[in-house]
Amino acid sequence: MNVVLDASSSINLHRGGVFDVVLSLTSSAFVFHMGYIVRSECGDLREFLDVLVTKGSLVLLPDNTLGPQEFTEVLNLYELGLGETECIALAKQHELSVCTDDKAARRAAAQHLGDGRVFGSLRLIRECVCQGLLSAQTAYAAYETMKARGAFLPSVSAVYFEC
Amino acid sequence: MNTDALRQLLQKRNRAKDDLLSERTGLSRERILQLETSLEPNLNELRVLADFFRVDLRDLLPPDPRHQSVGLLFRSGGKDVDEVTSSALSRRVSYSIELLGEQLVPSAVTWIDKFRREGKTYADAEHNAEVFRTVFLGGDQVSPLYRLPELAVREMGVLLFLVRSNRFEGASAYVESLPFVFLAESFGPRMLFTLAHEIGHLIGHHDPQQSFAVVDTQTEKRTLPSKNATEFYAHAFASCLLMPGSGIGITLRKIREMQKGSDKALGDLEILLLSRIYGVSFYAAARRCEDLNLLPKGGAASLNETLKKEFGSAEKRADAANLPPRADVLFPKMPPALLKAATDKVRAGEISIGKASSILGLSIADLLTANAPRMN
Numbered sequence: 165m166n167v168v169l170d171a172s173s174s175i176n177l178h179r180g181g182v183f184d185v186v187l188s189l190t191s192s193a194f195v196f197h198m199g200y201i202v203r204s205e206c207g208d209l210r211e212f213l214d215v216l217v218t219k220g221s222l223v224l225l226p227d228n229t230l231g232p233q234e235f236t237e238v239l240n241l242y243e244l245g246l247g248e249t250e251c252i253a254l255a256k257q258h259e260l261s262v263c264t265d266d267k268a269a270r271r272a273a274a275q276h277l278g279d280g281r282v283f284g285s286l287r288l289i290r291e292c293v294c295q296g297l298l299s300a301q302t303a304y305a306a307y308e309t310m311k312a313r314g315a316f317l318p319s320v321s322a323v324y325f326e327c
Numbered sequence: 328m329n330t331d332a333l334r335q336l337l338q339k340r341n342r343a344k345d346d347l348l349s350e351r352t353g354l355s356r357e358r359i360l361q362l363e364t365s366l367e368p369n370l371n372e373l374r375v376l377a378d379f380f381r382v383d384l385r386d387l388l389p390p391d392p393r394h395q396s397v398g399l400l401f402r403s404g405g406k407d408v409d410e411v412t413s414s415a416l417s418r419r420v421s422y423s424i425e426l427l428g429e430q431l432v433p434s435a436v437t438w439i440d441k442f443r444r445e446g447k448t449y450a451d452a453e454h455n456a457e458v459f460r461t462v463f464l465g466g467d468q469v470s471p472l473y474r475l476p477e478l479a480v481r482e483m484g485v486l487l488f489l490v491r492s493n494r495f496e497g498a499s500a501y502v503e504s505l506p507f508v509f510l511a512e513s514f515g516p517r518m519l520f521t522l523a524h525e526i527g528h529l530i531g532h533h534d535p536q537q538s539f540a541v542v543d544t545q546t547e548k549r550t551l552p553s554k555n556a557t558e559f560y561a562h563a564f565a566s567c568l569l570m571p572g573s574g575i576g577i578t579l580r581k582i583r584e585m586q587k588g589s590d591k592a593l594g595d596l597e598i599l600l601l602s603r604i605y606g607v608s609f610y611a612a613a614r615r616c617e618d619l620n621l622l623p624k625g626g627a628a629s630l631n632e633t634l635k636k637e638f639g640s641a642e643k644r645a646d647a648a649n650l651p652p653r654a655d656v657l658f659p660k661m662p663p664a665l666l667k668a669a670t671d672k673v674r675a676g677e678i679s680i681g682k683a684s685s686i687l688g689l690s691i692a693d694l695l696t697a698n699a700p701r702m703n
Contacts, residue, residue: 176695179695201384207690208692209692226371227370227374228370232367232369232389236389239388240391243679244679244681244682245683245685245691246681246685267673267675267676268673268682269679271676272679311700312700314695315695316698
């Protein structure tokens with residue numbers, strides 16, 4: 165599955181201490197992408213992201229193929245942030261799925277791309293449990309840490325992470 | 328494309344730094360010239376140029392038609408207002424109004440009627456500065472006013488934003504009866520003076536019921552009343568508010584008592600001490616001393632230049648003389664009401680976190696942190 169990450173999901177995964185593990189899903193047919201605007205929105209995470217790019221766990225997508233007019237149309241249509249808009253525009257262009265932990269961005273992405281191509285970080289964490297990369301207990305602890313550090317995430321119980 | 332904004336940026340750039348521009352953006356000199364004159368950029372080019380010039384990418388994109396009326400307001404707010412500035416300010420104002428929604432309380436500016444609003448003389452400014460201290464400081468006509476940012480936000484209901492810009496020092500507006508002030512982040516004392524200057528605009532002449540905007544590129548330098556009476560008034564108001572005449576008198580008397588001082592003319596160190604006590608720059612303090620006839624006309628500019636030549640700056644002179652350090656003046660990064668409204672709306676899915684981050688001028692990481700549950 166080809167996935168493009170936004171800043172909210174990337175920061176949440178990093179704060180939950182499971183970003184590395186999630187990106188190791190690349191060995192299970194996941195390919196993770198990120199746009200330059202999102203990379204910039206990740207602030208202090210940028211150096212960490214660059215290491216992941218060098219390791220081949222993350223692909224930075226060039227934005228020179230996006231026209232400002234086309235980008236602005238999506239921006240004005242859904243009134244999201246620049247990074248969220250970039251995610252949706254790139255997902256459309258490269259046929260990617262969008263991973264975002266933002267409710268408004270998920271709604272917009274679903275409208276623009278179709279329901280099946282949008283999910284959040286919790287789904288990726290759960291996938292790690294299914295692939296044997298994390299225990300359900302560790303996954304739930306990561307979720308609780310993300311919530312405690314301000315993530316706008318839905319309430320789920322530990323059962324959600326059982327696979 | 329907001330080609331005007333990009334072209335203005337490129338045309339006003341320091342051409343001596345073109346090598347640096349090319350190196351940092353990865354764009355060739357030839358390509359930069361093309362973008363300056365005719366060709367349309369792609370998103371990557373806009374992004375790297377926005378980074379280089381430290382402007383928001385949104386301000387180089389086609390303007391959102393919903394913000395155009397506020398944009399026009401800011402464009403008419405001063406002769407030096409460029410496209411990027413008017414776009415950045417109007418976006419913040421429009422989004423704030425949208426974000427506050429039903430929380431808008433147009434009658435919040437109840438203090439306006441307490442001020443004299445017809446005159447633009449120095450005496451009018453001094454009168455209103457005294458009224459301000461009566462209304463908001465219980466009549467204290469002496470003390471320094473480090474609390475002005477907090478007072479503006481909490482007591483006056485001003486939506487105060489700190490912005491990173493070297494294109495202007497301050498801006499103020501009434502839009503839908505809400506008072507807005509924007510301060511460019513810089514030397515604290517200068518920001519305090521700019522805030523007082525913008526409050527001068529808000530209380531001075533404008534009717535909150537009628538939208539207006541002013542953008543100031545230079546707030547400490549006073550224009551002649553014959554050239555721009557409104558700016559003259561706002562400068563005088565800031566000066567009188569931050570450095571009340573009676574306070575200056577008492578403080579100088581104490582300084583001279585401590586120094587067992589004489590009746591000789593006011594010296595640079597005394598003015599530096601005044602500037603540190605009242606939280607303003609040396610030039611602003613010296614200028615107020617001129618107005619109070621404690622310095623001859625032109626003395627402020629002349630002393631300021633002398634200190635720059637001999638010590639590098641007035642602040643360096645003060646440090647070298649071991650004057651007490653300046654008190655910290657805290658500026659809230661954004662209106663607290665907006666932060667709460669933003670996190671509530673992100674949680675409800677009414678706006679995205681990226682948009683909230685853009686409205687508040689806060690990083691996504693900081694906005695997430697602001698949403699973290701408090702431990703107690």
